[in-house]
Amino acid sequence: MNLFGNLSWDALPWNSPLPLIAGAVVIALCVAVAAWVVLAGHLPYLWREWITSVDHKRIGVMYIALGLVMMLRGFADAILMRSQQAVAFRAEGYLPPEHFDQIFSSHGTIMIFFGAMPLTLGLMNFVIPLQLGMRDVAFPTWNSTGFWLTATGALLVNISLVVGVFSRAGWLPYPPLSELQFSPDVGVDYYLWALLISGVGTLVTGINFVTTILKMRAPGMGYLRMPMFCWTALASSLLIVAAFPILTATLLMLTLDRYLGFHFFTTAGGGNMMMFINLIWAWGHPEVYILVLPAFGVFSEVISTFSGKPLFGYRSMVAATLGICIISFLVWLHHFFTMGAGGTVNAAFGIATSVIAVVTGVKVFNWLFTMYGGRIRFETPMLWSLGFIVTFVIGGMTGVLLAVPPADFLLHNSLFLVAHFHNTIIGGVVFGVFAGIAYWFPKAFGFRLQEGWGVAAFWLTLAAFYAVFVPLYMLGLLGMPRRMQHYDMEMWRPWVLAAMIGVVLFGAAMICQVIQLVVSIRRRDLLRDETGDPWNGRSLEWATSSPPPQFNFAVTPNVAGEEPYWEIERRVIASRQNESGYEAIPMPRNTATGFVTGFFATITGFAMVWHIWWLAILGLVAAYAVFVWYAWRDVSEEEIPAEEVARIDQIHRKRRADRLARHSDAGESA
Amino acid sequence: MTTTIEAPALERHAAPYRLGRADGLATGHGEAGPASKRVVVAFGFWIFLLSDIVMFSAFFAAHAVLQTATDGGPTGRDLFNPTRVAIETACLLASSFTCGLSALATDARNHVWTQAALLVTGLLGLAFLSLEAQEFAAMIASGAGPERSAFLSSFFALVGLHGAHVSVGLLWLGTMMAQLFVKGFEPVIYRLICFNLYWHVLDIIWVAIFTVVYLIGEGR
Amino acid sequence: MQPSHFARRRFTPSSRSVATLLPNASMLLLAGCSGGVLDPKGQIGAEESKILVNAFGTMLIIVAPTILGALVCAWWFRASNRKARYLPDWVFSGRLELVNWGYPLLIIIFLSGLIWVGSHRLDPFRPIASANEPLEVQVVSLDWKWLFIYPEQSVATVNALVLPVEVPVHFSLTSATVMNSFFVPQLGGMIATMPGMVTQLHLKADHIGDLWGLSTQFSGDGFAGMGFSVRVKSKEDFASWVDEARKSACDLDRAGYAALQPESRNVRAFAFRSVAPSLFSEIVRGELSLQKASESAGPVVPCPEAMR
């Protein structure tokens, strides 16, 4: 038995320059950033204010930062895939299958689990307590732990870039391909441990939000006064609680197969691979709604705010959201109509699937009627929302097309399917996240994002999206399957090349986003938001300052009363004009528990991948030690004295009043 | 409360959100504000337990699918020892009972009885675990380990998952007893509530395992 | 056809803007698909693509107005438009709710009918009614090539499927390796092949000519090279092709199969002149798994020139 398990120098990609260079560059970058942080003396600040923070706002921002960085990584993969296909007409291209297969697998894995998930969870983290008038979430330490476990998963996937290989079995590793017999290297193991660990993090976060939303709302915040975003976040969290354990169980079974010779899904020993496919989609289908529901929430907030109107048909929206939630568990079979389940079964699942179009349609129409009779301001969040409506409706339609079994017999696993889900994910989730970021950015940092570059990024992204994925739809209709490392069908070529152009546009859009961020930071004094309410929004988060103080609200807002949630913010601000009853606020203390747990989880995961048993055990023991250490601490909260609360609140009030006074002066003179 | 700064809409009688009801009182539920810490902790833990039950269901489903996939190897009838399983079950049920007793003692803030009840709970759990370990060891020794067939894979995974939960519970229990000993009730009170929930749920899951795996498996 | 010009003409409109995209996209959908699934050459493919187009058209009835409505609505109610009414209190309308739920529901009810009837009629298990006796073909996916066995003719091919025109074909499919999917886009009816299991598929080719097929379920590093040719011949030509195949030098006995099993990529098509009778069911039962097969193989010769 080797001290380092299966790990040896050969694990490094010595003979394949591309990952070696990429890895070297990434490592160099990380080291450089770390060195800068340490040398410039930022480490204590980072440690105190971010790494050990249990403040939901900070954790939200960290989630979003993680998600954006991982999206960038996923985008790099997308560039590789599209350019490989562009040159691989009757040729091998520059990526041999061994690499290409890793790339689409890691693209899908990273984008879904470490791009889109952190982005939506980040928004939920930041927004929910503010919208519902809370000081923090129900379990702040678990919240931080959930984040660091997600980061652990992301780290493991990226380590595989340099040490060893990543999975070559797709983003959902269907057995028997993913079994030891057909995938003997560590790729699938990296996948499994990354997802098992981050899955726990996600589950914890889901539990946290269900509890938070159901049990922690401010006085008067009845269910039917919650902003739409909170409803969709609640639905999404419920789906997490119900679906992620299935993912964990399924991956555990595969892990047992691979590590201990079990026979859940093997071809020998009576294993049943179709069971994996059923189980994974029993999680996988709800997962896509876990991603898109919070985005729907963002659009509801944005469209209503920028139309200067409350959301139309609020109750319908709530019903539709919960409807999607329930139906999403009844449709998983539409991912394998072609496995020969028989006409009646296929038809039943096809019909169940298309019913989702009805409930989603209700949402779309309600957004339309929200705009109807509004005064629409086309700032970036609103642009993303409009782009979303148009794009998502198309993606939804192609989804329903795939739900028709006879049509799916022609389109399953084709690039048409790939185009469908990018259509819903990019047009829905990614646009939603971008809208949400632009919308809540001033709340988080106290200044708005610069408009011009944002608008440019929007139009470029929109154009890029169609330029990439309309050709992919066409290719699907021309019979081109997904995951092709090379091809030799003449008629596909023009479309493959066209999609390449789109990727270039995507690149330009990304650059605009980055420039927007830089420009906004540099001009932050001009873009400052002093009122706390830059968009004339009406839900509670706009009633506090931008950025909000650590405790969010100086006095827990009481929103009991007659006015609808659309006016809650007004009411709370009005009721606080002559406030004097400040009280000391107990806030959860920072803790390194989350970070340390994540650290040891990384070690354990890495050790398991390489079969370094002693290290894995060490990691587990250490994790237990952390748990005991955490359980043993005496003081979990610290008080912010009343005077401090008063001081902070007065500053905000004064700034707001000054600003409003200036505003009305200007208004009169004009 | 009448000082409105910029909310003309408040004055309108036709409030945009009458939420369908004629009286115009948009009250809804949850009027009272955030729940107490006790409620929040217990509720959150319940949700966790529900998710855990979902995970078990996936393993139950797998077992149901693979129950007959013995690949020519031994079946449940060949392998299971009803007496041992009965004793295991008795241990676990009894431990659930003593766990309940500990909750009563906790309510009365009685240190000695709480610790005693927890101790018995732990010992019974330990007995359960060692019986299970014996069963596993005997099966593996006779060539009926999880590698033998898909049926046995699903058996070891499902029963083993429950066993792992019991082990974690024991670790937790030990830690908590130490904490209780050192620091008294105050810091562990919520954890004791959660532990009770946890232990009872494990019991319920065991009853399901007993029925689905052993009774039905025996019948095959 | 010159691909690059073709490309330039086709993709420019789509990258311009949303408004111009829709009509173009749907026009392209119909025009640009010769050789694809919308250009069927067989009965099943034709019915399936008809359902596809019908479903698409049905949904356009609601989707197109929705998109248009969104754009018009957003434009008209822009803040700078003084003529637009401002209705800040308009947040509920019972009648509109009815439309909200009812309109999509109607479309979906109609679609559900389509799904129900279509799923049953085009169930891959369902034999095709025809005056002609169906032809039996057994399909095995291997790493990374296709084996087609004609049990009645007792010949077999690798990566070449030869079918008589207008004769219904009954495929029995399995996999000797991981899961794959058998698909001939212009004949329709994609179906999975799985180790240890047999799926069934019925197809009928209605036109003489050369088509192509491939695997659509990713199966590992050689997946992209799993294309195969599909040649639809007249009944006479099919018969003479069978005679031709019988002249091949290769036998698909245990040894021949063992030689097929190791991984190989981009395999050129070739034929076997004979097939061991129960081979397919032995493959399904896993009795010829890799190790077992090579044990019984002896010296591996059968068709070296064919396996590159």
Ligand code: HEA
């Ligand atoms: C969240 C999910 C997600 C997202 C966003 C994307 C985004 C993209 N994807 Fe991906 N994709 C998947 C999920 C996703 N994909 C999955 C699950 C698969 C299946 C994998 C499998 O087969 O197993 C897949 C497969 C897949 C393929 C299929 C390959 C094949 O099977 O043949 C292709 C091919 O072109 C592709 C392309 C792209 C492109 C061009 C984008 C572009 O849209 C990317 C553009 C980038 C962004 C939209 C985000 C960038 C944002 C930033 C960088 C932030 C900016 C920075 C600051 C503000 C600081 N994807």
Ligand code: HEA
């Ligand atoms: C956020 C992600 C997301 C979302 C929201 C959706 C939404 C939907 N998806 Fe999609 N889907 C994926 C992500 C997503 N999907 C992914 C990742 C995969 C493949 C993974 C893989 O294989 O790797 C996939 C695969 C997939 C398949 C499997 C196809 C196959 O493998 O062959 C099917 C089939 O039914 C399907 C259907 C649908 C449907 C019906 C919806 C519906 O929810 C859409 C509803 C919305 C609308 C319809 C638009 C608005 C409605 C109206 C304007 C009303 C009127 C409209 C009508 C009456 C039609 N999806």
Ligand code: CUA
């Ligand atoms: Cu058999 Cu899928």
Ligand SMILES: [Cu+2]
């Ligand atoms: Cu789905």
